[in-house]
Amino acid sequence: MTQSTETRSEPALAQEGVVTRFLRATEIDTRLLGMVGALILISVCFHFAGILRTGNGVFLSPRNLWILLVQTSSIAVMTTGMVLIIVMRHIDLSVGSLLGVIAVIMGYAQVYVLGPWLGVGHPAIWIITILIGLSAGALLGGFHGYLIAYAGIPSFIVTLGGLIVWRGAAWAIIRGETVAPMDETFELLGGGPLDASIKATGSWILGIIVCVVIVLALYFGRKSRQKFNFPLRPMWAETFLGIVGCGITLGTVLLVNSYYFPPKLANEYAERYNIPIPEDGFLLSKGFAIPVLIAAAAAIVMTFVATRTRFGRYVYAIGGNPEAAELAGINTKRITLIMFSIMGVLAAISACISSARLNAASNALGQFDELYVIAATVIGGTSLAGGVGTIYGAILGALVMQSLQSGMTLLNFDSAYKDMAVGSVLVFAVWLDQIYRRRAN
Amino acid sequence: MLKATVAALTGALLLGAAVPALAKDKTIAVSWKTFQEERWKTDEAAIKAAVTAAGNKYVSTDAQGSAEKQAKDIEGLITQKVDVIVIVAYDSDAILPSIKAARDAGIKTMAYDVQFEDPSALYITFDNIGVGRLMAKEVQKVKPAGNYAFIKGDKGDPNATFLFKGIMEVLGDAIKAGKIKNSCETFTDGWKPDNAQKNMEQCLTSTGNKIDAVVSENDGMASGVVAALKAQGMDGSVAVSGQDGDLAAINRVALGTQTVSIWKDATQLGKKAGELANMIADGTAIDKLPGVTKFNLGKKGVEMNSILLEPTTITKDTLDVAIKAGHITKEKACAGVKAGSVKACG
Known part of the structure; x- marks a missing residue:
């Protein structure tokens, strides 16, 4: 959708046959290509x-890209839901404050309730904490949904109120104090500690599983198209998609595996698990970090919900035309609440x-995240x-935003220019998107 | 110099305590801007204790975060003919007519923590530039040479720049001499710990972990800095500063992952203000108060008589100060600390 789409469209005009045919055969979303290009x-x-x-x-060092993935994961998880909210013609301005208040509730529970009650480091603490957090999220979000769907208050207003209310609540619970440290197992969710990534072997195993899934998905997709007499992709296109999909997966594995722990931590790890340290030093790969895996899982689950479930189809139907959806018998209120x-x-x-990443909960956590x-x-x-x-x-949008920010910090840009650049990119991207849509129609 | 003034002040106060009869039956009023922030309750308790200990009467009003209400509050206090009004101004410009009214009625005023620029008033606060200086000094003590990272506060907050001024006063020469290298310097949006963590990660990436000390302008950001250092196994070997006396930060100081937290003890400030108010009520001229200095660094540059207290430096060696003051329990401060590694933790 940015420059590369533009440059792509010019040769496309000249030799329309090849490129158009290629895109049609592989069914690749050209806007996706644009994003990746950008x-x-x-x-x-x-x-x-x-x-x-x-x-x-x-910037292109494995270390920076690894950190970039971790830094993006928290925002990425929330975008997977925000897409569907916006698709439904709603908005949720409260997500940053919700994040803050839930983090504070979980921090408070760990440090002041569960820790003293069960004993610091008890193996159940992290599980109970997460359960508390998830139920709080479901309840507070559901409460917003109730006000929007059943009380008829516009989502902009409800969540704008939520933005203010929950930030205040976060402060009130801990009176502005920073609660730390988190439970040691809980901390793994942030990707910081030694055990918070799945190392080289784990990453290869995961990569290979994903590759197998991609190939199987292509195979079964083709079979079901045959069954329903849908048009098929040519065989070369299927092969191409399989190779590219697996290539990207294994390439990412290679990338996260070529970021190594600093020697001091690697030796600590070797000591902890009784691994003999070779003479020329112990190289320990990071592999995929747990928060990145969580974000990936959220993306997969939410994509499944959006495209393969009745609920997801309803969401898009409501977004396309709320009145028609309601007349068609969809319980729009219930869908909104959920x-x-x-x-x-x-x-x-x-x-x-x-x-978990900060190893502390403060009432400022998540501020401006909604933006x-x-x-x-x-x-x-x-x-x-x-x-x-x-x-x-x-x-991909979240990755673009975080790349811009971290890239400019690496270059020691003044944060004022950083803000200006990020804001401009937002408007520019939407403008390009508009042009693209107009041309596509 | 500050130490000397504080000592002189304490001496004078001891002297004052020996003749309590002098202070009887005066009324000291405090006009608070709000009680929404919890800290003001701490200040109030300290002022009240100091005032009543000298046999004076304490009255107070709460402006509830409104400049208009505060003007009315002060009007009321003038009518009551109190002897001294201590003011925590909600709006340091809008308050000025009220100060003039008090002055015309012959009532002395004190600007507490928030400055308003009226030459007749006494301004009492912590030395804010001093906070920056103290931070830098403690970090420099541990790492006199090497690569420094500066994690500054929000770019929109003058305090961030103010602190940095104090930091550079201390480190400027060493930087010029090439002993200290400014490896990264960045503002942190909203003073947010998670932003500080990201900035620190980027700093470590771009320098290949070659960082010896981090001057972080507050404790919240220091928590992000330490998390970033920990991910590289560098926590504890890199000097890290902070301020506010956050409970979690004091624990980090005990654990050795943070070098220093500069703490502005509200009880100390309140106590001093109460004692000074007693002396002013007894007729001591403001410019004759022990330890008074001239201050003209406000917005308009008005020269005021002021008392600038030195904040408390909390390091591994001085940890017990915060515990003894009741700011933090020993249990909380020493959580997870190896026995015998920190004196105050035993």
């Missing part, structure tokens, strides 16, 4: 700007990731007019 462009620019400025480019409740649960998952979540969703191609939006697009 992401690559941003990364390469930052990398070379780094080389020019300091002599060594760090959707906001799901959003609350996702905010709770993000609260787990954020507070980043909404911006990422919109950059990712979700239309504020409702009815249109994809979860993978929103996640």
